[in-house]
Amino acid sequence: MPRSDATGQFPGVRAFVGATMGEDSVILRGLDAPASAELLHSTVHGAGRVMSRTQAAGRMGTRAECNDRNCTFWVSWAQYRHDRERAGITAAKAPFTLCPDHPDGTMLKRRGRVKEGRIDFDAVQAELSGRGIELRGGAADEAPDAYKRLDTVLAAHADTIEVLHRLRPIGVAMAPSDTVDPFKD
Known part of the structure; x- marks a missing residue:
């Protein structure tokens, strides 16, 4: 059983790990390695935040x-x-x-x-649009700069996973900024 808030990574099993809006997500496969068992056959489910939503x-x-x-x-x-x-x-x-x-x-x-806040969301939207990524909804609290880089986080797990595919986004759909979610962390 994988850890809470983690992606299962049993040997040979594929899993999806999402990234921030506008960055590549990945399909992984778990490796049969001693470190895999130490991590309870689990890996990250995303990159993790570097700043709070506020x-x-x-x-x-x-x-x-x-x-x-x-x-x-x-x-x-x-x-x-x-x-x-x-x-x-x-x-x-x-x-x-x-x-x-x-x-x-x-x-x-x-x-x-x-x-x-510390994020200029207008600049984020312009950057995504300039890269041909359509953004619907979203807000500064979900901007890429609020998160670690997924590749850096995955590199720390390199002996337990193999990246099979990279999924380049063409669009991002999220709830609009005026949506109230009492369950946001």
């Missing part, structure tokens, strides 16, 4: 946004509440804004990105 994509939270449709000004909801209290405004519906460009406007409570 590090990659940023953090979402509640923020106060300027109500002007074309304005990009926002502050954290905690900062907005703090500044309202300091200004002595206690009525919930009383107009109050922190936007320097729209002093007569108001602030709206919205969910949005409150901390930028």
Whole structure:
């Protein structure tokens, strides 16, 4: 029985190991080697993360946004509440804004990105498109730079597996970034 979160690699048995969006996945065959038994006849099921989803994509939270449709000004909801209290405004519906460009406007409570991530997902999409790979869905938390390189990870298991085929992607289909998944790690 292979380890949890692992791909079974019994001698002669083939298995699929996926890579990140835009990178080659592989078909492997397990080898009859002493190291295979030590690894419980299992190998990786992917390359593994090098940064958390939050590090990659940023953090979402509640923020106060300027109500002007074309304005990009926002502050954290905690900062907005703090500044309202300091200004002595206690009525919930009383107009109050922190936007320097729209002093007569108001602030709206919205969910949005409150901390930028390390991945520029627009650049990832452009790079994949430039290589002829169609991406549908996905987000920065699943970008290739959030993961180790699969070939490096497989090299560490070279005495227990044989790479039979490399599968070059022509398209990647994932849930869109606005899909909420409570089971994401």
